[in-house]
Amino acid sequence: MTWQAAVAGASGYAGGEVLRLLLGHPEIEIGALTGGGNAGRSLGELQPHLVPLADRVLRDTSARTLAGHDVVFLALPHGQSAAVAEALGPDVVVVDCGADFRLRDPGAWEAFYGSPHAGTWPYGLPELPGARAALKGSSRIAVPGCYPTAVTLALFPAFAAGLVEPDVVVVAASGTSGAGRAPKPHLLGSEVMGAMSPYGVGGVHRHTPEMVQNLTEVAGEPVTVSFTPTLAPMTRGILATCSAPARPGATARSVRDAYAQALEGEPFVRLLPEGQWPSTAAVHGSNTALVQVALDGAAGRVVAISAIDNLTKGTAGGAVQSLNIALGIPEGTGLSTIGVAP
Ligand SMILES: NC(=O)C1=CN([C@@H]2O[C@H](COP(=O)(O)OP(=O)(O)OC[C@H]3O[C@@H](n4cnc5c(N)ncnc54)[C@H](OP(=O)(O)O)[C@@H]3O)[C@@H](O)[C@H]2O)C=CC1
Numbered sequence: 078m079t080w081q082a083a084v085a086g087a088s089g090y091a092g093g094e095v096l097r098l099l100l101g102h103p104e105i106e107i108g109a110l111t112g113g114g115n116a117g118r119s120l121g122e123l124q125p126h127l128v129p130l131a132d133r134v135l136r137d138t139s140a141r142t143l144a145g146h147d148v149v150f151l152a153l154p155h156g157q158s159a160a161v162a163e164a165l166g167p168d169v170v171v172v173d174c175g176a177d178f179r180l181r182d183p184g185a186w187e188a189f190y191g192s193p194h195a196g197t198w199p200y201g202l203p204e205l206p207g208a209r210a211a212l213k214g215s216s217r218i219a220v221p222g223c224y225p226t227a228v229t230l231a232l233f234p235a236f237a238a239g240l241v242e243p244d245v246v247v248v249a250a251s252g253t254s255g256a257g258r259a260p261k262p263h264l265l266g267s268e269v270m271g272a273m274s275p276y277g278v279g280g281v282h283r284h285t286p287e288m289v290q291n292l293t294e295v296a297g298e299p300v301t302v303s304f305t306p307t308l309a310p311m312t313r314g315i316l317a318t319c320s321a322p323a324r325p326g327a328t329a330r331s332v333r334d335a336y337a338q339a340l341e342g343e344p345f346v347r348l349l350p351e352g353q354w355p356s357t358a359a360v361h362g363s364n365t366a367l368v369q370v371a372l373d374g375a376a377g378r379v380v381a382i383s384a385i386d387n388l389t390k391g392t393a394g395g396a397v398q399s400l401n402i403a404l405g406i407p408e409g410t411g412l413s414t415i416g417v418a419p
C-alpha cells in the first residue's frame with residue numbers, strides 16, 4: 078500500500094529533512110509541498126539537495142492545499158500547527174514536528190511558550206516505555222524536541238532501573254541547524270565559527286519541561302532537570318552530557334546491565350562498547366542515537382552521554398519512525414542507521 082504525504086514547511090530545515098527521508102521511503106508518495114513567505118518558489122531554489130523534487134513549486138499552507146492526503150507532516154514554527162491540524166480530519170495522519178502537542182501540562186506549556194495550550198498528542202519517542210502502543214494506529218503524532226530526544230534516550234534506562242536520584246544535570250551542545258533557517262544575528266558565521274556559546278541558561282529553555290515530563294513518567298516520581306544548551310560550530314548534531322546522583326547500591330556493573338537491558342533490540346539506539354564514547358560525527362544523517370554510560374564513583378553520579386543528528390533522529394527520522402508505527406508498517410522503513418563520515 079502507498080500513502081500520499083504532504084509536507085508543510087517544506088522550505089525549512091526540518092521539512093527538508095522529512096523530504097530527504099520520504100524520497101527513500103518505499104511506501105510514501107510525496108504530495109503537496111507548502112511554505113510561508115517562500116510559497117511560489119521552486120524547491121530546487123530552496124533545497125537544492127532534494128534533486129528529484131527540484132521542479133516542484135511550494136504552495137501556500139492552508140486547509141485547501143493540504144486536503145486530500147493520507148499523511149500531513151507539519152514542520153512549521155511553534156504555535157502554528159494547531160490551527161492547521163484542526164482543519165485536517167481524524168482520518169488524516171498528522172505528524173507535528175513542532176512543539177504544539179508535546180506537553181501534557183497546560184501550565185508548563187503556557188509558562189514556556191506564552192500562549193494557550195492546544196492539547197496533547199501521542200509522543201513520538203518509540204523507545205520510551207509504552208510509547209509504541211500509544212502510537213500504533215494513532216492519527217496524531219507529536220514529534221519530540223531534539224534536545225529532549227537526546228536526553229531522554231541517555232537517561233531513561235537509569236530511571237527505569239531506579240539507579241539514580243530524580244535530580245538531573247544536562248549540558249548539551251547542538252549544531253546551528255537546530256535553530257532553523259530563519260536569519261538570526263547569533264547564527265552569523267562570524268559569531269558561530271570557532272566558538273561554543275551557552276544560551277537559555279537557568280532553567281528557561283522550553284525543552285526543560287519536556288525532559289521533566291519524560292523522565293518523571295519513567296521514574297514514577299517528580300524529576301528536576303537543570304538544562305544548559307550550548308551552540309557548537311557544526312551544522313548538525315547534538316551531544317548531550319547528562320548526570321544524576323547514583324542511588325545507594327548502584328555499581329558500574331548494575332548500571333551497565335540496566336542500559337544493556339533497556340536498549341536491547343532497539344533498532345535506532347546503540348549502547349556503545351565499554352570505553353567507547355559517542356560522537357556527533359558518527360550519526361550525521363543517520364537515525365541512530367549512540368549512548369554510553371559510566372558510574373563516577375568518586376562523585377557518586379551516573380554519567381550518560383548521547384549523540385544524535387538533531388534533524389534526523391532529533392526530528393524527521395523520529396517523525397518517520399513514529400509514522401511507520403502508526404501505519405502498522407515495519408518501524409525502520411525508509412530509515413538508515415548508517416551515518417555520513419568523515
Ligand atoms: N531544526 C531542528 O533541529 C528541529 C526543528 N523542529 C521543529 O520543526 C519546526 C520547523 O523548524 P525548522 O525547520 O528548524 O524551521 P525553519 O525556520 O527552517 O523552517 C520553518 C518552515 O515553516 C515555514 N513557515 C514559517 N512561517 C510560516 C507561516 N506563517 N505559514 C506557513 N509556513 C510558515 C517556512 O516557510 P518559508 O520558508 O516559506 O518562510 C519554513 O518552511 C519547528 O516547530 C521546530 O520546532 C523540531 C526538532 C528539531
Ligand SMILES: CC(=O)N[C@@H](CCC(=O)OP(=O)(O)O)C(=O)O
Nearest residue numbers: 176222223224251252253255256
Ligand atoms: C541550536 C538551537 O537553537 N536549537 C533549538 C532547538 C531546536 C528543536 O529541536 O526544538 P524544537 O523542535 O522545539 O524547535 C533551540 O534551542 O531552540
